[in-house]
Every structure is written in C-alpha cells, then in structure tokens.
Amino acid sequence: MPDPVLQVEDLCVSFTSGGVTADVVRDLSMRLDGGRTLAVVGESGSGKTITGRAIMRLLPRGASARGRIVVAGREMLSADERELRRARGSDVAMVFQDSMSALSPYLDIGAHIAQAVRLHDPSVTRRAARARAVEMLDRVGIPGPADAVRRFPHEFSGGMRQRAVIAMALVNRPALLIADEPTTALDVTVQAQILALLRELQQEYGMAMLLISHDFGVVGSAADDVLVLYAGRQAEYGSLRDIFDHPAHPYTAGLRAATPRLDARLDTGGERTRLRAIPGAPTSLRDAGPGCAFAPRCGLADQVGERCVVEAPLPTVRPTSEGGGLHLAACHLDRLPATQEVAR
C-alpha cells in the first residue's frame, strides 16, 4: 500500500474556557490516499470544521488537539511554526464555506493568489507570481483572467469568488485539499459547476480531497468514501456504496431517510410521500452523556436496552459490499433491522 496523503489516528480536540476543558471531537481516525475523496458528513456542531482546522493546525484560541495527524509524511501536531508554514499551501490547503471571510476586501484577487505563491516560495518575483495568478484564474474558469486579477472580492459573484478561493488554495499544488462546505452558500447550478471543477482539478493534480458537507446529495456526487460524524465522534465509516446502500448505523440510515430526493415521488402515483424525520436535534459531544450520543433520538435504543445509555459504542467492522473496503459502525446493534424504523 502506498503511504496515505492523510492519516489521522485517535484525534481528540478540546476547548478550554473558564478553567473547564471539554472534548468536542473524540477518537477520530481516517486514512486518505492521493486522488481519492473522503467526505466528512455531519450536522451543525458535529465537529466537521474543527477536524479540518486541526489537520491544518489552524485551531481557534482555547482549542488543543491530541492524537496523531500525518499529512504527506509530516507529523502535523508536533511540527513547529516554520514547518507548518511550509506545509500549508504545498502539502495541505483549505477552502471555506464563506469565501468572503477568506479574502481581504482591500486586496485585488491577483494579490491574494500572488501572496500565496510567494509565501510558499519567496524566491518568486512579484511579476512571476502575478503571472501565476492569471494562469490559475484561467484554470479555474474565470473569464478574462488578465482583467480579473485586478478586480476586488466584492466585484465577484459568490460562485466566481469561490473559484478565486480555489485558485488561491491550489496554486501551490497541495497534496491534500480540505474543502469545508465549499458550495453550501451557492445556487444549485453554480454548486454543480464548482463540484465539477474540484473533481477535474483533483484528477489533474492527483490530490487527495477531504470534502466536508452536511448534504448527502453533494457527497453522493463527489465522494469515494464517507465518514459520518455525530456529536464529535465517528458514527460510521465506509465506501460511498456501503454508506448509501448498506448503512449500519441508525443515524446514517435516519439521515438518508430525512434527505429529500428529486426522484422520490416518481412511482407513488402522485400521492404525497413524506420524509421520515429524526426527532429532536443534534447535540454536541460536550452535551452528550456517557452512553451513545444518538440514544435520545434513536428508535432502536429500546431494542438494545440500557447499554445504549451507559456505554459509548466503539467502531466495529461491518459487512462490505463487493469492492467496498473498510466498513465501520459505532453502534451496539450488530445489524439494522430490514424495515428500518430507525427513528423514534
């Protein structure tokens, strides 16, 4: 097996405030090879962004990470500032949901990209860096790139801005791209274009992509493997097909049933079908008890009994479909019942 581009082992992230320290992410492990896309799926507060930031070593104040993170052979958690500067950009780059926050309103688009080039390699002249910016804008499909480098962020539409941010992230050809909800703020048509662009660039550069999303539709059209997070912990991990067609965790199955699909009504003879909602609301690890964090919302907890409330389930190996690879689920049930009354 080739060395993975990203390897995470038992990652925990905690926040300290007012003298109290609490984990918000616990015991995450993942492995991602070049050219592959791993989707991290979860609802708000499940720890998606924090995980992405931990990998970049860009955690907010008061946060600290334990465990092991290896990006392109570099130990990220023990790296010093100089090493981190070198790693960011050439080894790993991140694209955020809100493209405006990644851009300075006072710099033109060209300056943003040129800065990224020169930060990575100070020997590049200003002029050459600017030329790279034009090239890169052209590559991400911005029309009139020679003119576009002189435009300011607010002069771009949301979709164009996201393209510019992608250009900035990829200009140094990182081995790993972390895309945190890269299309959530965009129209469906623009979203489809951006996802297609990311796929294209990924193939061209052979990079690994960690795609953070709450949307199963986006995940289904872009991911090879999927990691489902619930309250800061791994609920399920598997190939896209195993996660979609043979979910082993009640939360995954519940999320799938709660996601509307465009084709869902075709064979119902016009009869209104309803989504199966999961009762209650997502919790964070901080608010979860000692048992399974999903227990208060899980329709199968009664079948298992007290164990769900007192003991947090660890990920265990599950059956895989053909060519499926590793399939893990953290649930005390060995298998989901066929007719899935997964939600209460």
Next chain:
Amino acid sequence: MSEPILEMTDVSKRYRTAGGFGRGRKGFLAVDGVSLHVERGEALGLVGESGSGKSTLARMANGLVVPTSGTVRTDGQDVARLGRRGLRRLRRNVAMVFQDPLASLNPLQTVRQTLENVFRAHGETTSTAELVALLESVGLGADYLGRYPHEASGGQLQRVAVARALALKPDLIIADEPTSALDVSVRAQILNLLADLQRDQGISFLHVSHDLAVIRLYSDRVAVMQRGRIVETGPSDEIFRSPQHPCTRALVEATPEAELPA
C-alpha cells in the same frame, strides 16, 4: 369553484437602485409582469436561481413589498384598495415564515411575549391555555413559553416562528426558505409540520425554496422563476419528470441526487 386564496395579475416590482445597472435603466426590475395564483388548500412551490425574484414576489403577496404595477388579490380582495382595517385583516389571513428563525424573533422577548404580541397587535387577548395549545400544535411543550430565543435550537425556533404564524389562524402561509438554515434531520420535522397544517387545517402555502427536491415532495404545483419572470408552471410531478423550459431543465440537472445509480 371558489376564488383562489391568492391571485397576482401582471405584477411587477422595480427597485430604485443607486448604480442604475441591471434590467432596465430606471432602477432594477426584480419582478417583471408575473401572474400567479394559489388555490384554497393548495401548496404552491416557487423555485428559481438566486436573484430571480422569488422573495420579492412572496413579499408582494402579503403586502410587505408594494408592487410597482399589477394587482394582488387575497381572498378576492384587491390589496391596493384595502383601508387600514382591510390591511389588518390581510395581515391576519396571510402569515409569513422566514429562513432565519433567530433573526426573525426578538432576542429580548420570551416565546410567551412573542406570541402575546401577535394577539395584542390585533387588539386581542389570549390565555395561557391558548398559548400552550398553540405550542403543542407545532410540537413544543409548555416549558417553551418562558424561554428566550438563545435558549432553543434552530429547529425549535423555527417551530416558534410557525406557531407565531399560526396564532391568528391564517388562510395562507408564505414560507420563504423556511428550512434552508436548519440541519438535515430537523428540516424534515418542519416540512412534515407544514404538510400537516395544510392537510389538517386546510391552510394554503406559497413555499419558496431553492431546493427542488423539497418542493417536489411538499407542493402540489410549482412555478419556476428566472430573471423576474415565471417561465414554467404545472403540477410538481410533471414539472420535475419532464421539465420543458431550459431554465427548469438546468435546475433539475444541477440537483445532486442522494442516490447512487444501480
């Protein structure tokens, strides 16, 4: 057949703009000669790309935005000709639910105060029992009466916003992206709640969303907007099975499917 609950005829809205670019020189034509109706008991879905004029159209339906031209009739009455009392009745009959529940609720008021204010604005008093029943109809317990917005989750707040919309027993609810800001697992709860209100209480809906899959499941008919105009309307099953207009087709094709091909 009885009159539609909402009937808009050839309505346009031109916003005054400082820069003066856009569709037309004198301001920006956000809605351009649209005619549309919502039957009693019907849920009409309004879809279209960002900036196509959906919210502007929805706001004209309950008088929040005044049309530049055209007529809006609710319950058979021409909104432009309503006096003060008529307008007040309009506000009772046509309620609104917005995308961001936190922004649409006063952070300094408890849920009880928020709900009581709705009644007070219409010169009515209410009892605790009535408020509790109202909360129960949206799936919240009596303990929410004393809560402030920051003490509830996004989904719970959207339920409060729906309760506020239901307070005066409206005939029509205009919901502008009511579930876009919510988590996936919570989104379905609110959509099912709105569907129940339509089925059990006969409330009509104008449901604005950019999510075609949501509109397909939860509305009877669909209108597709593009650059201020409605380019296609029809029963939701038909529209999405065989979209006719290029704009509708582009929207359908761009919608990622949460389903793998067999």
